[in-house]
Amino acid sequence: MIRVLIADDEPLIRAGIRMILTSADDIEVVAEAADGREAVDLARRHMVDVALLDIQMPVLDGLSALAELGRTAPGVRALILTTFGERDNVLRALRHGGAGFLLKDSAPGELIAAVRAAAAGDAYLSPAATRHVADSLAAGPAVSRSEEARRRVAVLSEREREVLALLGEGLSNADAGRRIHMSEATVKTYVSRILAKLGCENRVRAALLARDAGLGA
Incomplete structure (x- = not known):
């Protein structure tokens, strides 16, 4: 069972997320927080697996909570729930080990998939969040980014490029393995090799x- 914490200062948002997540038989919402400080405390106390953190929260914002979880509870995987995609937010979340980005208007199935x-x-x-992330991290014209990405990807084998394309779609190791008829463990090995290369x-x-290299497009 996946133990989840929901952190958002709007009760209706928390209630909606809880309703969606509890519809999945492998997810349990074990705690809710209305601010970032409470989120960090509850995440540690309840030994959660995944924390959904809104960026805009009182006392301690979501990104600061993410950073503190990284220092004090590194086993907690944090998803950033947001309507924002500014450069500074994205870079801070990546730097502190955020497990992904999800926009508040995402489909229910997408929320469940993200937690899993x-x-x-x-x-x-998520496709929508990725566009914000890509824009935030973009350095230089799109054509230059595409050329640089294709050059870097050229060192990969055909199979590695296939796995990389599935990462670009946001697939988990398990889902990628099912797509290309490969075990989850083997996909994990490929991912480690791809990151190194x-x-x-x-x-x-x-x-x-x-995505910049056009894989899977």
């Missing part, structure tokens, strides 16, 4: 690189 991916140790990038520190960066 985060719990499995994967990064989740590309010099990417996490799956989020690799996923963005895949």
